[in-house]
Amino acid sequence: MSHPLPQTPPIRxxxxxxxxxxxxLVLQRQFSLPQRIWQQDWVRKGAILVLLALVWEIxxxxxxxxxxxxxxxxxxxxxxxxxxxxxxxxxxxxSLQVLLKAYVLGIVAxxxxxxxxxxxxxxxxxxxxxxxxxxxLPAIALLPIALLWFGLGEGxxxxxxxxxxxxxxxxNTYAGFLGVSETLRMAGRNYGLRxxxxxxxxxxxxxxxxxxxxxxxxxxxxxxxxxxxxxVFGATSGKGGLGWYIFQNRNELYTDKVxxxxxxxxxxxLLVENLVFNTLERVTVKKWGMQR
Amino acid sequence: MHNPAAETASVSAAAVxxxxxxxxxxxxQYRSATAVVQATHEVSFDVHPADRFVxxxxxxxxxxxxxxxxAGFLPxxxxxxxxxxxxxxxxxxxxxxxxxxxxxxPPWKTVLQNVMFPLLASRTxxxxxxxERARHYLDKVGLARFADAYPHTLSGGMxxxxxxxxxxxxxxxxxxxxxPFAALDALTRRKMQEELLALWEEVxxxxxxxxxxxxxxxxxxxxxxxxxxxxGRVRAEINSHxxxxxxxxxxxxxxxAQRIHRLLFEEGSGSPTPxxxxxxxxxxxxxxx
Numbered sequence: 001m002s003h004p005l006p007q008t009p010p011i012r013x014x015x016x017x018x019x020x021x022x023x024x025l026v027l028q029r030q031f032s033l034p035q036r037i038w039q040q041d042w043v044r045k046g047a048i049l050v051l052l053a054l055v056w057e058i059x060x061x062x063x064x065x066x067x068x069x070x071x072x073x074x075x076x077x078x079x080x081x082x083x084x085x086x087x088x089x090x091x092x093x094x095s096l097q098v099l100l101k102a103y104v105l106g107i108v109a110x111x112x113x114x115x116x117x118x119x120x121x122x123x124x125x126x127x128x129x130x131x132x133x134x135x136x137l138p139a140i141a142l143l144p145i146a147l148l149w150f151g152l153g154e155g156x157x158x159x160x161x162x163x164x165x166x167x168x169x170x171x172n173t174y175a176g177f178l179g180v181s182e183t184l185r186m187a188g189r190n191y192g193l194r195x196x197x198x199x200x201x202x203x204x205x206x207x208x209x210x211x212x213x214x215x216x217x218x219x220x221x222x223x224x225x226x227x228x229x230x231x232v233f234g235a236t237s238g239k240g241g242l243g244w245y246i247f248q249n250r251n252e253l254y255t256d257k258v259x260x261x262x263x264x265x266x267x268x269x270l271l272v273e274n275l276v277f278n279t280l281e282r283v284t285v286k287k288w289g290m291q292r
Numbered sequence: 293m294h295n296p297a298a299e300t301a302s303v304s305a306a307a308v309x310x311x312x313x314x315x316x317x318x319x320x321q322y323r324s325a326t327a328v329v330q331a332t333h334e335v336s337f338d339v340h341p342a343d344r345f346v347x348x349x350x351x352x353x354x355x356x357x358x359x360x361x362x363a364g365f366l367p368x369x370x371x372x373x374x375x376x377x378x379x380x381x382x383x384x385x386x387x388x389x390x391x392x393x394x395x396x397x398p399p400w401k402t403v404l405q406n407v408m409f410p411l412l413a414s415r416t417x418x419x420x421x422x423x424e425r426a427r428h429y430l431d432k433v434g435l436a437r438f439a440d441a442y443p444h445t446l447s448g449g450m451x452x453x454x455x456x457x458x459x460x461x462x463x464x465x466x467x468x469x470x471x472p473f474a475a476l477d478a479l480t481r482r483k484m485q486e487e488l489l490a491l492w493e494e495v496x497x498x499x500x501x502x503x504x505x506x507x508x509x510x511x512x513x514x515x516x517x518x519x520x521x522x523x524g525r526v527r528a529e530i531n532s533h534x535x536x537x538x539x540x541x542x543x544x545x546x547x548x549a550q551r552i553h554r555l556l557f558e559e560g561s562g563s564p565t566p567x568x569x570x571x572x573x574x575x576x577x578x579x580x581x
Contacts, residue, residue, distance in 0.1 A: 037342050040553070041355065081326075153507075181393070181395050183391050183393045184396065184398060186363075186365055186383070187391070187398075188413070189383045191462075192384055192413060201413060206400075214542040287442065288400045288444065289442060289444025289445070
């Protein structure tokens with residue numbers, strides 16, 4: 001308090017420091033081995049799965065009722081048996097075949113709709129009306145009608161699945177197209193791109209993060225619709241898929257096989273998510289710095 | 293840096309050669325949510341081959357709209373824009389735009405693919421020739437080493453260089469630049485101006501350059517069109533071929549800068565504003581409203 005602050009800052013001596021090279025200074029240090037292992041996504045996710053299996057095993061043993069909740073080991077046994085006999089594998093393959101066909105069809109339909117929507121006003125109105133009509137409608141609700149139209153078999157399943165993929169993907173893709181920056185659009189048009197070339201070379205890659213999100217949602221919707229359809233109308237696909245396997249085994253009170261079927265659904269979900277979509281993301285949007 | 297004598301020669305040759313670009317009493321309008329806004333009112337000017345023509349004016353004078361209109365993105369409400377005598381109706385690869393924003397480079401293409409993009413999209417060249425030419429121009433802007441890098445790994449100045457290399461590689465009739473360096477830091481901007489002039493010295497492209505910095509206009513341009521604020525009208529055309537980066541802060545440079553300042557800001561008001569009495573400091577003069 002006694003010293004009043006000076007009005008001008010003091011003038012100090014200038015100085016220069018000649019910089020000598022720094023021998024022996026490590027500018028970059030590798031992570032230690034455990035750190036590097038823990039950096040791997042699959043290690044952390046694997047640890048979570050192991051933990052969940054452990055909890056399951058403990059609860060099931062404590063519960064001690066095979067009929068209600070088989071233990072993890074029993075389920076694993078049933079799963080392996082199913083694979084070995086080929087039954088589980090065959091049913092899964094049946095389901096996946098139908099799913100893939102419908103998925104591809106749904107993607108093509110969504111692409112056509114969204115391309116129409118970005119190029120014409122009528123297309124835009126069509127897309128927004130159709131999506132607001134059909135997106136909230138559970139695809140499975142169309143199954144009775146589909147059975148009436150296409151009969152028992154693949155046709156009716158594909159109809160329902162396309163419906164479950166199409167709207168989710170179309171909504172996401174269209175939102176992605178709208179989000180493409182004006183500068184990129186102008187750059188594309190500047191180079192003489194128009195119509196389909198413009199959509200394929202500018203809009204699709206620029207909107208890829210949203211499109212991938214749409215593909216993910218579409219995949220999940222389709223997968224759950226398929227299993228539900230097979231559960232409700234067991235023999236819809238004629239030979240019966242994974243859902244039918246679950247339903248049949250529940251009727252015969254093979255609870256461990258029911259769990260094995262459910263595990264298959266989950267494993268396929270995990271594989272597709274981690275191997276297909278994450279890889280797709282890594283070699284595209286993440287590599288391009290469009291998504292973290 | 294560049295040779296003023298050669299430029300005066302090209303300026304006097306203008307009488308013989310027809311202008312490359314004619315902007316003929318162009319009025320521009322754009323739609324906002326509630327109204328139609330008049331951006332420019334009957335603006336006319338001619339750009340000759342190898343010109344470094346600068347559109348200068350305060351924010352809201354419609355200079356960017358004029359550039360967009362020349363590029364073909366914004367059709368004039370009245371008047372006509374002619375490139376080599378042909379009316380401009382739509383965007384095309386004969387007028388390549390370099391934007392200010394960094395996101396003008398598609399992030400899914402590497403630097404090399406970015407430079408090849410217009411060549412391939414407009415089917416000017418085949419894949420191999422395009423790659424060859426792209427490498428040539430990347431080398432010119434000093435980015436040959438980064439050909440396989442993705443844009444998100446580059447600094448702002450490097451992105452601007454890629455955009456310029458991409459524009460030059462097309463060898464367009466005109467290069468349109470919309471405040472290409474405005475988003476860069478002052479040091480990088482100075483470096484880019486220097487490089488742009490060196491490139492012009494080598495390639496002699498025709499440039500239409502939009503800026504709102506008097507200093508940048510004087511350094512980069514050989515002729516400056518001054519636009520009045522809202523709606524944009526032509527206030528003056530000024531020669532600046534005698535100035536380059538080495539004349540920064542010189543007496544003639546200062547005088548011209550103050551004259552431009554006066555022309556832009558004393559419109560309508562009879563009394564001189566006190567600001568013109570002060571020397572303008574060219575650390576980084578940018579004015580905006």
